[in-house]
Amino acid sequence: MSNSQYDASKVESKWYNYWMKNNYFHSSPDEREPYTIVIPPPNVTGVLHMGHMLNNTIQDVLIRRARLQGKNACWVPGTDHASIATEAKVVARLKEQGINKSDLTREAFLKHAFEWKDQYGGIILEQLKKLGASCDWARTKFTMDDDMSASVIKVFVDLYNKGLIYRGYRMVNWDPEAKTTLSDEEVIYEERQGSLYYLQYDIVGATEKVTIATTRPETILGDTAVCINPNDDRYTHLKGKQVIVPLCNRKIPIIEDEYVDVEFGTGCLKVTPAHDENDKVLGDKHKLEVIDIFNEDATLNSFGLHYEGKDRFVVRKEISKELEEKGFLLKVEQHTNKVGTSERTKAVIEPRLSDQWFLKMEELVKPALEAVFGEDRAVKLFPRKFENTYRHWMTNIRDWNISRQLWWGQQIPAYYYGDGKEDFVVAETKEAALKLAQEQTKNSELLLEELHQDPDALDTWFSSWLWPMSVFDGIRNPENEEIQYYYPTNDLVTGPDILFFWVARMIIAGYEYKDQRPFENVYLTGLVRDKQRRKMSKSLGNSPDALKLIEDYSADGVRVGLLLSSAAGNDLLFDEALCQQGKGLGNKIWSAYNLTQLWTVSKDIEQPIASTIAIDWYRSKFNAVVTEIEDHYSKYRLSDAIMAMYKLIYDDFCGWLLEIVKPAYQQPIDAKTFNDVIGIFEDNLKILHPFMPFITEEIWQSLKERTTEEALIISKYPVIDTCDEDLINDFEFATKIVSGVRTIRKEKNIAFKEAIALFVMNNESYTKRFDVVIKKLVNANEINYVNEKVDGASFRVKSNEYFVPISLDNINVEEEIEKLTKELKRAEGFLVGIQKKLSNERFVSNAPETVIALERKKESDTVAKIETLKASLATL
RNA sequence: UGAGGUAUAGCUCAGUGGAAGAGCGUCACGCUUACAUCGUGAAAGUCAUAGGUUCGAAUCCUAUUACCUCAACCA
Numbered sequence: 001m002s003n004s005q006y007d008a009s010k011v012e013s014k015w016y017n018y019w020m021k022n023n024y025f026h027s028s029p030d031e032r033e034p035y036t037i038v039i040p041p042p043n044v045t046g047v048l049h050m051g052h053m054l055n056n057t058i059q060d061v062l063i064r065r066a067r068l069q070g071k072n073a074c075w076v077p078g079t080d081h082a083s084i085a086t087e088a089k090v091v092a093r094l095k096e097q098g099i100n101k102s103d104l105t106r107e108a109f110l111k112h113a114f115e116w117k118d119q120y121g122g123i124i125l126e127q128l129k130k131l132g133a134s135c136d137w138a139r140t141k142f143t144m145d146d147d148m149s150a151s152v153i154k155v156f157v158d159l160y161n162k163g164l165i166y167r168g169y170r171m172v173n174w175d176p177e178a179k180t181t182l183s184d185e186e187v188i189y190e191e192r193q194g195s196l197y198y199l200q201y202d203i204v205g206a207t208e209k210v211t212i213a214t215t216r217p218e219t220i221l222g223d224t225a226v227c228i229n230p231n232d233d234r235y236t237h238l239k240g241k242q243v244i245v246p247l248c249n250r251k252i253p254i255i256e257d258e259y260v261d262v263e264f265g266t267g268c269l270k271v272t273p274a275h276d277e278n279d280k281v282l283g284d285k286h287k288l289e290v291i292d293i294f295n296e297d298a299t300l301n302s303f304g305l306h307y308e309g310k311d312r313f314v315v316r317k318e319i320s321k322e323l324e325e326k327g328f329l330l331k332v333e334q335h336t337n338k339v340g341t342s343e344r345t346k347a348v349i350e351p352r353l354s355d356q357w358f359l360k361m362e363e364l365v366k367p368a369l370e371a372v373f374g375e376d377r378a379v380k381l382f383p384r385k386f387e388n389t390y391r392h393w394m395t396n397i398r399d400w401n402i403s404r405q406l407w408w409g410q411q412i413p414a415y416y417y418g419d420g421k422e423d424f425v426v427a428e429t430k431e432a433a434l435k436l437a438q439e440q441t442k443n444s445e446l447l448l449e450e451l452h453q454d455p456d457a458l459d460t461w462f463s464s465w466l467w468p469m470s471v472f473d474g475i476r477n478p479e480n481e482e483i484q485y486y487y488p489t490n491d492l493v494t495g496p497d498i499l500f501f502w503v504a505r506m507i508i509a510g511y512e513y514k515d516q517r518p519f520e521n522v523y524l525t526g527l528v529r530d531k532q533r534r535k536m537s538k539s540l541g542n543s544p545d546a547l548k549l550i551e552d553y554s555a556d557g558v559r560v561g562l563l564l565s566s567a568a569g570n571d572l573l574f575d576e577a578l579c580q581q582g583k584g585l586g587n588k589i590w591s592a593y594n595l596t597q598l599w600t601v602s603k604d605i606e607q608p609i610a611s612t613i614a615i616d617w618y619r620s621k622f623n624a625v626v627t628e629i630e631d632h633y634s635k636y637r638l639s640d641a642i643m644a645m646y647k648l649i650y651d652d653f654c655g656w657l658l659e660i661v662k663p664a665y666q667q668p669i670d671a672k673t674f675n676d677v678i679g680i681f682e683d684n685l686k687i688l689h690p691f692m693p694f695i696t697e698e699i700w701q702s703l704k705e706r707t708t709e710e711a712l713i714i715s716k717y718p719v720i721d722t723c724d725e726d727l728i729n730d731f732e733f734a735t736k737i738v739s740g741v742r743t744i745r746k747e748k749n750i751a752f753k754e755a756i757a758l759f760v761m762n763n764e765s766y767t768k769r770f771d772v773v774i775k776k777l778v779n780a781n782e783i784n785y786v787n788e789k790v791d792g793a794s795f796r797v798k799s800n801e802y803f804v805p806i807s808l809d810n811i812n813v814e815e816e817i818e819k820l821t822k823e824l825k826r827a828e829g830f831l832v833g834i835q836k837k838l839s840n841e842r843f844v845s846n847a848p849e850t851v852i853a854l855e856r857k858k859e860s861d862t863v864a865k866i867e868t869l870k871a872s873l874a875t876l
Numbered sequence: 877u878g879a880g881g882u883a884u885a886g887c888u889c890a891g892u893g894g895a896a897g898a899g900c901g902u903c904a905c906g907c908u909u910a911c912a913u914c915g916u917g918a919a920a921g922u923c924a925u926a927g928g929u930u931c932g933a934a935u936c937c938u939a940u941u942a943c944c945u946c947a948a949c950c951a
Contacts, residue, residue: 595910665909842931
């Protein structure tokens, strides 16, 4: 007897510990087929948010299913050092303690950073355990582990030696807050309300002025030309002249270029090569001077005149005022434009010229494009709509700026031996670098101390793009057993927001270093939004606390809730009510478990025929549903899979099967039925296990008379058998009969306890094999087959007519007539439609025969139904 | 600006040419001896709009509208 309340928090930690203790999550290479997932490594200092919950639940579902299917399932967990985000956090924290980063040596700063990492790193992994994630924790990796960093350095040196990495003076995205560059992908464009300033420049040797529109008046101090379109008739007189930059009174040339849009602003463009990508291109073309007016924190430098030291936005306000006072400002218009901001610090990006390291992408992307668009589709994206985005990015890719002016990350292995920009060598170690430098300079006297390593660190993604290989040490030891066994991995589950940052680059690296795809399938989940469709974010405060949710609804409930709402390919509108639904499913199956354990089993009674047929039916139904579920899995439609399971458990198992086999109150159940039901219960638990790992293990372990496997988590997935479709269809017909009787009971107020008699006019020649089942479910003491109508309430299933004799007092003739008339009208209308179709010559001659046959069947069914309805009405 | 996506019940979504579906929610009735975290029943849709193709359109085509995503961007 077990009817105790289900206490999720106790049960969940109990089984998680049990699984851990028995090493069920651990994988090592063996003769089985591997199934591998590498986790998208979360930020080491991050906390679990809904996006993590979703994609880790999905990964766990896939891993647990693979494990049950007998594969060697390996899910590699780990964290990412997230250079900018983490360094920013550490800097902020040091500031709180009164320490400035600039006062620290690199070594001292890194010491602080690692302390921080040791303190907060891994919290997120602990939280994943609460969710039930069955990662192989012994394999936990961090992108800055020594071996991982060594792989990164090795790859850098290799790419450099292949001529793919170069150092260049380029315009890059500068984050003045983090004081580092960003890759193009780390810049988020935001629409901002701004102003368009119309400034008047004096023309040398003329009294008139020329008007220029700009959104950034502070940058005039860096102007080195004014550009007009040579085809612009308005400005022909300006050709070859010079203008004077207001305030700094610098004389700059007027140049001509068709790049200028005649329509926009005044058709006259100021050129600031140091602070705008396009201006830089113009500047290079026309050999203009480059004047950088900013410091690295975006305050003005000495070119800023009396604004030196002030922030760019302060200067924008002040300079526009000064320009106005001095008569240079003609007018100001409202103007919305998109402003680049830093993904990490939110600071407005400043285009800036500087020396950076770049990776040439042109050749590297080729196999990665082929992987997705080649005939064999080596890498498949789910949903496919992302292929377009992928193609666009890959074909428009620019060289990847991989250096960051940060300390937290792998330091670039370039060593300078002189003052010149080109006086450097690249090597994995300082010693190797020395040797190279000595060769290069032909100076064997060069000393180790004279080498200075480049201070920059590598972009975080330059380490995570190796993740599927480096976690198996496949970069340093490409022939080792693990990489041979686990690579390529099978599925990757992640958000579409890092399709380029990470997914695309892993594919690139995979082909470059293993000449193989890193994974076969990429399942891109939707973004998690709240009910108002807002993206969940910390700043909005609309993201629920993950652990609190687990506390309230159990991990199983939250997992189901998340999956229910995550229709494939769509964003997911998260609603706690769905977790409640998940919890409800847990409760339902728990109570079903209680029921089976309440029964006393008797070996002395025969199995009732109703039980025999119900069990046959359920087995067929189960196979049909599992087949459907497998199809959903193959398309990564997990929300459809869980829904199919939900209905199977709720309706078919609990609602029908258990109700049919349930013995009368305090009566024992026959042993055959009991064992069959337990066997069925076990199969249900197995298919449900990937979704609700805890409650299924708990129930399975406690089931009486179950199979003797060691634990559900490592048991064998049910083998899908064929199903008997007739049996399923006939049962469905029977459920309609049951519903019909229930409706009558309800309408006529007949208590369930009161047994009824049921009469049938079997026009459909419907099987009688479910009569015992129907009798039990509707509490009928007899089912009689008749040829004539019986007085009482009636209903129809197809053209079969069913009667429940009740005293005439209970029948409201008017209501009955109304009901039947309505039903008749509908049937007649329907018939008209079909007959019209069938009498249409073109339909009959064009439509395929099966369709016509179907229509004829519909016609005869409807005619039969109309006849029975008419007959019923006549007797009233 | 370009590319892609979406529009079906109150909500979230299935449904790719042949009788409009599911879950949740809502309403009504029921504590029937696993579960009231439940059961039974019911109501609820001009399939965004306008055209077209077809014997037949939620489904295919065209245009329009609205929203979403990605990419680019003009000072």
